Amino acid sequence: MSGQVPSMSPLGAQSHLIPPPIPGTSTTPPGNLVQEWPDLGLTLICDFISPAEEQEMISSFHAISPLNPADTKRRISQHFGHHFDYTTFGIDESKHSPVPSYITNFLDRLPVDTEGKEMGRKPDQFTVQYYPPGAGIPPHVDTHSMFGEALYSLSFGSGVPMIFRMSGENEARKLRLPKRSLQESSQAGLDASADGKAADEKSEKAEGVVAHPAWELMLPARSLLVMRGASRYGYTHGIRPRKTDVVDGVTVRREGRYSITMRSVRRGEEIGCDCPFPGVCDARVRKEQEAAAIVENTEMAGTECHMNSP
Ligand SMILES: O=C(O)CCC(=O)C(=O)O
Numbered sequence: 001m002s003g004q005v006p007s008m009s010p011l012g013a014q015s016h017l018i019p020p021p022i023p024g025t026s027t028t029p030p031g032n033l034v035q036e037w038p039d040l041g042l043t044l045i046c047d048f049i050s051p052a053e054e055q056e057m058i059s060s061f062h063a064i065s066p067l068n069p070a071d072t073k074r075r076i077s078q079h080f081g082h083h084f085d086y087t088t089f090g091i092d093e094s095k096h097s098p099v100p101s102y103i104t105n106f107l108d109r110l111p112v113d114t115e116g117k118e119m120g121r122k123p124d125q126f127t128v129q130y131y132p133p134g135a136g137i138p139p140h141v142d143t144h145s146m147f148g149e150a151l152y153s154l155s156f157g158s159g160v161p162m163i164f165r166m167s168g169e170n171e172a173r174k175l176r177l178p179k180r181s182l183q184e185s186s187q188a189g190l191d192a193s194a195d196g197k198a199a200d201e202k203s204e205k206a207e208g209v210v211a212h213p214a215w216e217l218m219l220p221a222r223s224l225l226v227m228r229g230a231s232r233y234g235y236t237h238g239i240r241p242r243k244t245d246v247v248d249g250v251t252v253r254r255e256g257r258y259s260i261t262m263r264s265v266r267r268g269e270e271i272g273c274d275c276p277f278p279g280v281c282d283a284r285v286r287k288e289q290e291a292a293a294i295v296e297n298t299e300m301a302g303t304e305c306h307m308n309s310p
């Protein structure tokens with residue numbers, strides 16, 4: 001079955017990767033290969049942009065953020081479109097950075113929902129990132145309630161394997177921990193998530209949490225990944241920091257990679273989530289915390305009454 005969800009694995013197997021689920025394949029009218037995992041809501045469209053568009057994107061990125069040869073480790077991010085305010089967890093309508101033409105040029109080509117409440121919805125928030133060779137991004141679930149369901153990631157410059165794993169107890173627990181700092185989870189709409197894979201696995205091992213197996217999906221340069229459904233709401237995604245990758249059985253050096261993460265910002269009544277993954281859903285966590293605060297206040301009031309009574 002395409003998009004089959006792997007079953008739970010015993011502890012210890014988690015650092016090993018299992019093969020990715022087998023996709024269904026098709027081609028778009030211009031002949032681009034499309035890989036689809038319908039059960040996971042995951043789609044990968046190859047050659048979504050041309051090599052010429054890719055070159056334009058790279059030069060436009062570095063026109064704003066020139067590469068610093070002394071700094072070869074840090075991911076560099078540029079934000080366009082509506083600004084998301086991570087202190088209020090809302091949109092700041094007064095702040096908007098013009099979206100560069102290298103992005104607006106392909107917006108009409110993005111696959112959007114053709115039915116349902118998000119029909120025709122296009123992204124309006126864009127994060128362009130440069131990952132120097134070897135850099136990654138910790139496994140995380142993008143915030144559910146504040147963004148539309150479809151998340152897009154366009155890869156360019158070079159390809160990279162993205163790691164996916166059905167989230168479990170560990171992610172649910174972390175989402176419920178008091179936030180050490182909003183900044184920590186802020187840079188790309190991430191949940192209050194891991195500090196990285198190593199930290200993730202260490203805490204799982206220490207607590208004996210049984211993790212779901214992880215698998216990697218190669219995102220080729222110029223490909224577009226679309227995450228909806230389970231892959232968007234229930235799975236963590238990330239990129240392991242490492243200098244080499246094994247691609248089709250061959251070890252290759254990782255090159256610098258760029259990506260454009262595209263999201264649509266929810267406003268007003270749209271904010272919220274009723275996904276089938278309450279363990280890692282920020283909307284559910286907020287409700288739980290509000291309910292707990294009401295109980296606590298009621299108990300405090302009861303105590304006061306009791307103290308005041310003769
Ligand atoms: O670089 C990517 O493809 C993904 C980045 C990501 O997951 C994010 O910004 O939330």
Ligand SMILES: [Fe+2]
Pocket residue numbers: 140141142188237
């Ligand atoms: Fe993400």
